Each structure stands twice: as C-alpha cells, then as structure tokens.
Amino acid sequence: MACILLSAAIREPGRRGPTPPGQGGPTPYALSYPAYFGYRINVPQDNPLTVEGVELGRRLFYDKRLSAGNTISCGSCHQQAHGFADVRTHSLGYDGTPTKRNAMSLTNLLWVRRLFWDGRASSLEEQAVTPMTDPHEMGQPLDSTVKKLRDARLNSASPAYGALFAAAFGSDSITGERIVKAIAQFERILISDRSRFDRYLRGAYRLTAAEQRGLTLFYTNNDPVRGVRGTGCGNCHSGPKVFNETYHNNGLDSVPVDPGRSGVTGLDYDRGRFRVVTLRNIALTAPYMHDGRFRTLSEVLDHYSGHILPSSTLSPSLRDTLNRPVNLRLTTEEKSDLLAFLQLLTDSAFITDPRYADPFVVHTKIKE
Amino acid sequence: MKKASVLLTMLLVACFAGRTQQAAVVKVVGEVLTPLTLTASDLTSMPRTTASSKDKQGVMHSYSGVAIAEILNKAGVTTGRQLRGENLAKYLLVTCADGYQVVFSLAELDSSFTDRVVILADQEEGKPLAAGIGPFRLIVPGEKKPARNCFQVTTLAIRFAKE
Numbered sequence: 001m002a003c004i005l006l007s008a009a010i011r012e013p014g015r016r017g018p019t020p021p022g023q024g025g026p027t028p029y030a031l032s033y034p035a036y037f038g039y040r041i042n043v044p045q046d047n048p049l050t051v052e053g054v055e056l057g058r059r060l061f062y063d064k065r066l067s068a069g070n071t072i073s074c075g076s077c078h079q080q081a082h083g084f085a086d087v088r089t090h091s092l093g094y095d096g097t098p099t100k101r102n103a104m105s106l107t108n109l110l111w112v113r114r115l116f117w118d119g120r121a122s123s124l125e126e127q128a129v130t131p132m133t134d135p136h137e138m139g140q141p142l143d144s145t146v147k148k149l150r151d152a153r154l155n156s157a158s159p160a161y162g163a164l165f166a167a168a169f170g171s172d173s174i175t176g177e178r179i180v181k182a183i184a185q186f187e188r189i190l191i192s193d194r195s196r197f198d199r200y201l202r203g204a205y206r207l208t209a210a211e212q213r214g215l216t217l218f219y220t221n222n223d224p225v226r227g228v229r230g231t232g233c234g235n236c237h238s239g240p241k242v243f244n245e246t247y248h249n250n251g252l253d254s255v256p257v258d259p260g261r262s263g264v265t266g267l268d269y270d271r272g273r274f275r276v277v278t279l280r281n282i283a284l285t286a287p288y289m290h291d292g293r294f295r296t297l298s299e300v301l302d303h304y305s306g307h308i309l310p311s312s313t314l315s316p317s318l319r320d321t322l323n324r325p326v327n328l329r330l331t332t333e334e335k336s337d338l339l340a341f342l343q344l345l346t347d348s349a350f351i352t353d354p355r356y357a358d359p360f361v362v363h364t365k366i367k368e
Numbered sequence: 369m370k371k372a373s374v375l376l377t378m379l380l381v382a383c384f385a386g387r388t389q390q391a392a393v394v395k396v397v398g399e400v401l402t403p404l405t406l407t408a409s410d411l412t413s414m415p416r417t418t419a420s421s422k423d424k425q426g427v428m429h430s431y432s433g434v435a436i437a438e439i440l441n442k443a444g445v446t447t448g449r450q451l452r453g454e455n456l457a458k459y460l461l462v463t464c465a466d467g468y469q470v471v472f473s474l475a476e477l478d479s480s481f482t483d484r485v486v487i488l489a490d491q492e493e494g495k496p497l498a499a500g501i502g503p504f505r506l507i508v509p510g511e512k513k514p515a516r517n518c519f520q521v522t523t524l525a526i527r528f529a530k531e
Contacts, residue, residue, distance in 0.1 A: 119467070225425070246467040266390040269465060269499070269520060312499045315466070316519055321425060323498060 026050035026168055031110070033191050036201055036240040041110045042188075044123060047181045049188060052167040057186025059164065060179055062358040065148045066132055067094045068139035074131070074183065075358055077103040081351050083281030084190060089292030097136035101258070102292035105285045107350070108241060108278055110188045117274045117290045119247060120264045124184035129176075142176030149174050190356055192280045194349040201240055207344075214341025217334060222326075231304070231328050231338065235317050236276045242345060243278040248315035250274075251308030251325055252289060260290070271313045283346050297342055298335065305330040392465075392503050394488065398526040399458055401444025408503055411490050414438060419487045419507045421517055431507045433489035436460070436477050436524070445526050451478050457529045462506060465520035470506075472516075474526075484509055488521060 029049035031041075043049060060066060062075040077091035077099075078084040084106035090098035101117050109115070115127035131137040132145065149161045162172035169178050199205035207215065218237075220230025238244045247261045249272040256272030264270070274290045288294040294303065308318055308325040320326050330338070350356070396404035414434045422428050440447050446455040451474055460472045475481040489507045490497060497505055504521045511517075 114467070221424075244468075248466060265465070267392055267465065269392065273466065275467075314500065316500045319500065321423065321427075323500075 025170060026052040029054050029189065034193050034198065037111065042113055044125065047125060047184060049185050050168060053182050053185040054189055056164045056168045057182035059359050060183050061186050062360055065152065066138055066140065066145050069094055072138060078106050080356055083107055083284040083351060085285035089287050093136040094139045095136060099137060101290045102287065104277065105281060106187055106190050107192045107280050110191060111241060113245060114275065118261050118264050119275050124187050125180050128180045128183045142179065145179060146174050146176055192347040192350040195280065195345050195347040197344045208340065210337050210340035211344050214337035217338055218341050232317065237279045241278060242280055243276050246276050247273040248276055248317065249311065249313045251314050251318055254309040254311050256311065258290060269313055272311065273313060279342060280345050281347055281350065283343050284351065297339055301330060301335050301338055304328050394504050394521055394524060396439060396443040396524045399445065399528060400526055404443050408490060417485060417487055419485060419509045421507050421509055421514060424514060429492055431487065431489035432491045433487040436486045436488055437479060439488060439524065440477065447478050448480055451475060451480065459527055459529060461525040461527055462518060462521055463523040463525065464518045465522050468518050470516045470518055
C-alpha cells in the first residue's frame with residue numbers, strides 16, 4: 001500500500017527577507033510599473049505596501065492551512081502559470097463544491113477599485129476575506145486560521161509565522177485583519193508589464209504584420225460610412241492596461257440567469273452586467289466569461305462575431321443606432337489577426353517570476 | 369430534462385427579478401451644502417431646459433431635462449459669484465451605472481463663465497430615454513466628441529482638486 005508523505009520546505013524569497021523586529025520596522029515596498037499605466041492606483045492608507053508584508057502575503061496566499069482540512073490555498077484557484085486564473089470553468093472549494101463563477105485573473109489589481117465579477121468588494125482586503133470564509137470555498141473562519149497559524153509555530157517544517165507577522169506589522173500578533181492585509185499586499189504587486197505589447201509600447205519591439213493588423217482592428221471603431229473597419233474592442237478593453245473599470249452586458253444571454261451587477265445595486269438595468277476584465281495574459285486564462293462558457297479565445301471571437309444576443313440591458317457599445325446587437329461578422333483573417341494581437345499580451349516573465357511564486361516546495365516520497 | 373432545465377432557469381430569473389425592484393436615482397454628493405437624491409419625478413418638477421447634441425453618426429438629437437447648474441445650485445454648490453478663488457479648483461465627477469466616469473471643472477458648467485448649458489436629460493425628442501441610455505444621461509452641447517454625453521448617470525460628486 002502506497003503512503004504519500006508530504007513535506008514543505010521554503011524557497012528563498014524573491015526579494016530581501018523580513019526585517020528583524022526592533023530594527024527599524026518594515027521596509028516600504030518600492031512599486032515599479034510603466035508610466036503608461038497611470039497613477040490611479042489603490043493602496044489603502046492603513047495598509048501600505050512593505051517588503052515584509054508582501055512576503056508574508058505570498059506565503060499566506062499559497063498556504064493550504066488557510067482552508068478547512070488544509071486542502072486548498074488561494075493559489076489553488078489562482079494559478080501563476082495561468083495568469084493567476086483557474087483552468088476550470090468553476091473552481092472547486094475545499095469540499096469539492098464548484099464556485100458560482102469563474103475564478104478571475106489576479107493581474108494588475110493595483111488599478112482595480114471594485115473586485116469580483118459584480119464589483120461587490122471595494123478593496124482587495126474586503127475581497128480576500130470572502131473566498132477564505134465562504135463555506136464552500138476555503139471554508140474556514142478567520143479565527144480558525146489564526147489558531148492554525150499560531151499553532152504552526154510549533155512545527156519546525158513550517159514558516160515561523162509569528163516572526164513574519166512581527167516583521168510585517170511590528171508585533172507577532174496573528175490576527176484575521178493582518179492575514180487579509182498581507183494577502184492584499186501580495187496581490188497588489190502582481191503587475192504584468194513585460195509582454196511583447198509592453199516592449200512595443202516602449203519602442204523595443206516591432207509588430208508582425210498580423211499583430212499590427214490585429215492591434216489596429218482592436219482599437220479602431222467600425223465606421224462603414226467612412227469605410228473604416230474596426231472592432232471597437234478597445235472601447236472597453238482600453239489603453240495599455242487593456243481594460244476599463246466598467247460593467248457591461250456583452251450579450252451572452254437574452255435573459256441573463258446570473259444577475260451580475262444588479263445583485264449588488266438592486267437595479268434592473270444592471271442585470272447581466274459584469275466587470276470588464278483586463279486582457280493581459282488572456283491567452284493563459286481560459287476558460288472565459290463569468291461562467292467560463294467559452295473554452296478558447298476563438299470561441300470568444302465567434303461570440304462577438306455573430307452571437308451577441310439582444311436584451312434590455314445589452315451594453316450600448318454593442319448596439320447599433322436602431323438598438324440592434326452589433327455582431328462584428330469577422331472574417332477568418334480578422335479573427336486570426338485579433339488572436340495574434342491577443343497573444344501579444346502574454347507576459348511569460350509574469351508567470352515565472354519567483355517573487356510571485358509558491359514559496360512552498362512540495363517533495364513527494366512514496367513508501368511501498 | 370430540457371423542460372426541467374428551462375423551468376429552473378425561469379425560476380431562477382424570477383427569484384432574481386424579485387430582488388431588483390429599486391428605481392434609479394441620481395445622487396449629488398461631496399462639496400455640497402445639501403446632498404440630494406433625485407428621482408425621475410424630482411427632475412420633472414424642477415426648471416426644465418433643452419439641449420441638442422450629435423450622436424456618434426453625426427445626427428443631431430434634441431433632449432430635455434434639467435441644467436446641471438440648476439442641480440448644483442439646489443445642492444448648495446459654490447456657483448455664480450461664489451465660483452472664485454479656491455472654488456475654481458473644484459470639479460464635478462460624473463459616475464454612470466456601468467462605472468464610466470467623466471470630469472468637468474465647475475467653471476465649465478457655470479453661466480458666469482460660459483453660455484453653454486450642460487443638462488441632465490431624461491427625455492429625447494419628447495420621449496423617455498431608451499433602455500441602456502436612461503433614465504438619466506448627460507448632454508454636453510457643442511463637443512466634437514460625444515464621450516462626455518454619458519449614459520445612466522448615477523452620481524454627481526463635487527470634489528476639490530487637492531494637489
């Protein structure tokens with residue numbers, strides 16, 4: 001009978017280690033991002049980024065002890081290799097229950113003010129606590145997590161959390177609020193800015209003909225009267241960050257089952273509206289949409305090409321002057337060009353960056 | 369099986385429909401003496417005005433509603449003679465239901481600075497605004513791009529530029 005023994009070791013941190021308590025406190029984390037992303041960033045005054053806070057957050061993000069039965073971590077459903085999204089249509093909670101919506105990518109959240117598909121959380125701190133304590137996601141009250149992490153100090157194979165909390169927050173007190181704050185700090189540094197698109201924006205990469213055609217199509221509005229062909233994708237997936245923080249019903253259903261934003265606002269005109277996501281690393285984050293209904297980017301383009309459904313809350317951006325859905329009727333070449341542009345947004349450095357990686361290396365030994 | 373699935377869908381939709389009964393309003397907040405929550409009937413009882421604007425295709429449309437300046441006055445914002453000194457560093461942040469936001473300096477909206485009248489419209493050509501556009505939208509006459517003619521306005525926030 002095979003018996004699997006798991007042991008955890010800690011990788012070297014990607015950045016400098018925690019400051020020992022009593023030696024000047026935590027070190028401010030120096031954020032680095034391109035000027036073209038803009039300064040509309042979101043860091044709460046009561047949770048400034050620190051090197052030690054970020055490092056603690058990284059460990060907590062990947063620590064399965066934050067779930068009931070030590071089964072899953074945040075990183076189980078937000079996988080670095082997939083742009084911090086999940087390959088499943090619906091992620092599975094600790095008890096195997098599927099989540100209600102597709103796990104969102106955690107990319108460039110520093111610029112996002114409203115979290116979740118329906119924007120119901122107004123900070124990463126507020127967001128982070130939800131999956132941890134949801135009875136069918138990580139399924140564990142924060143108090144239980146605190147107790148586990150306190151007890152973990154007794155285990156030599158585990159990180160000494162008390163010391164990490166002291167380095168990050170000035171005392172070794174482990175609290176639910178500090179757990180959430182540290183995870184939020186880690187999520188804020190998940191910045192993707194090293195794709196070929198970024199090199200192009202910096203003038204260091206020359207687009208292929210297909211990428212150029214795709215980019216032009218993407219950011220140009222269709223105007224048949226003036227003979228201009230475009231898809232207008234950039235109206236919602238705007239600028240270098242490739243998103244606008246807005247909510248749209250993109251015509252997936254004529255009668256949306258999922259209320260989307262209206263579940264938060266209580267307003268009928270928000271029915272079926274969901275947050276526009278960034279398209280950075282989009283080639284890595286399949287499946288797509290709030291319910292993960294599309295398996296490939298090609299299926300997504302097919303939707304916008306000819307399957308946008310009418311409804312009273314369909315985005316005005318997807319309607320013509322007679323209020324009919326605007327289906328783009330993409331040619332095969334146009335689809336191919338748009339896919340070439342979307343591939344340009346893949347950031348290989350982001351998905352392999354050791355600063356964002358799982359600090360727990362799992363060794364598997366099999367006993368006969 | 370398919371029938372059961374359709375029934376389940378209808379049931380779910382009915383459940384969700386029961387939760388979404390609120391009427392849309394426009395809130396006026398921030399650097400105001402009197403915060404407001406304006407309903408559709410509030411707008412009909414205020415002094416009305418009209419404005420015209422071109423759509424994306426360049427076709428001119430006529431709208432009616434209430435001047436933004438009128439709403440700001442009602443909320444006790446620093447307009448007219450009070451719009452001087454540090455008050456010129458105030459701006460109006462307009463937020464829409466889809467999260468879209470646009471900004472105006474107060475001077476852009478004030479009759480002591482400009483003859484242009486920006487309105488919060490609730491009618492187009494005498495009829496309620498279309499689904500997806502209304503019940504309240506902004507009309508900014510004379511702009512080359514209609515990007516500030518935003519739809520489904522939910523909040524007018526007066527803020528100070530602090531830098």
